[in-house]
Amino acid sequence: MRLPDAPDGPLFMDAVLVPNRSLPNPGFIALMAVLVIMSVVAALAYLRMGAWPIPFFFGLDILLVWMAFRISYRDGRRREIIRISRDRVMVHRLHPNGPVRHYVLPTAWTRVTIHQSGKHEAAVELSASGKRLVVGRFLSPSERPGLGAAIERALGRARQPGAQETGGV
Numbered sequence: 001m002r003l004p005d006a007p008d009g010p011l012f013m014d015a016v017l018v019p020n021r022s023l024p025n026p027g028f029i030a031l032m033a034v035l036v037i038m039s040v041v042a043a044l045a046y047l048r049m050g051a052w053p054i055p056f057f058f059g060l061d062i063l064l065v066w067m068a069f070r071i072s073y074r075d076g077r078r079r080e081i082i083r084i085s086r087d088r089v090m091v092h093r094l095h096p097n098g099p100v101r102h103y104v105l106p107t108a109w110t111r112v113t114i115h116q117s118g119k120h121e122a123a124v125e126l127s128a129s130g131k132r133l134v135v136g137r138f139l140s141p142s143e144r145p146g147l148g149a150a151i152e153r154a155l156g157r158a159r160q161p162g163a164q165e166t167g168g169v
Contacts, residue, residue, distance in 0.1 A: 013084040013154035017147070019138040021076050028069055035062055080135060084154045089126060091135060103133050107158050114148040124148040 023031070039062055043055030079094040089110045091103040109128040116122050122144045126133045136147045 007083070007085040007088065007090070009086055011083055011085055012158040013082055013151065015082045015147075015150070017080040017082070017136050017139065019076050019078055020140060021073075023069075028073075032062075032066065032069075035065060075138075078138060080138075082135060082151065084151070084158050086158050089128075089155070091126070091133060103131075105129070105131060105133070107155060110155060112148050112152045112155065114145050117145045117148075118142075124151070126151070 039058035043058045046052075046054040074096045077094075077096040079092075081090075081092040081094070083090040083092075084107060087107055089105040089107055091105075093101040093103075095101070105126055105128040111127050113125045113127065114122065115125060118141070120141050122141045123134050124136050124144050124147050126135060135151075136144055139147060
């Protein structure tokens with residue numbers, strides 16, 4: 001997964017967006033250990049009562065929880081890189097299964113719209129020349145308006161004649 005080189009000249013925004021992960025790896029290991037211990041204890045109790053099919057369901061539960069976390073951690077490798085230079089806005093999306101998508105919009109015509117700010121369905125949309133692109137979908141609803149405001153500020157600086165590079169968000 002190689003990104004294109006940054007454009008020549010100053011960057012007014014160079015942000016890497018990463019999904020929030022609520023459970024770090026050590027927490028996942030601890031959670032799975034507790035689930036396994038609880039399931040083994042319960043399975044042994046049911047085996048002693050003669051309900052021999054029940055322990056298989058405890059094993060199935062552990063497998064399903066493990067698979068759900070595996071999918072969640074895989075999705076956590078998603079990245080969205082937003083670069084704003086004087087002449088273009090570049091958005092690079094790195095998907096967890098490998099492909100990289102690139103979007104380019106002209107800085108002079110790009111507009112930022114924040115839909116339903118403060119609500120769960122909040123979205124940050126970039127639009128130019130009839131194209132629309134929603135960015136930061138995986139961010140929390142409270143983070144999306146801040147992203148939209150940061151992009152608007154960077155676009156404003158990029159459009160000013162003689163503006164200097166600030167980097168970052």
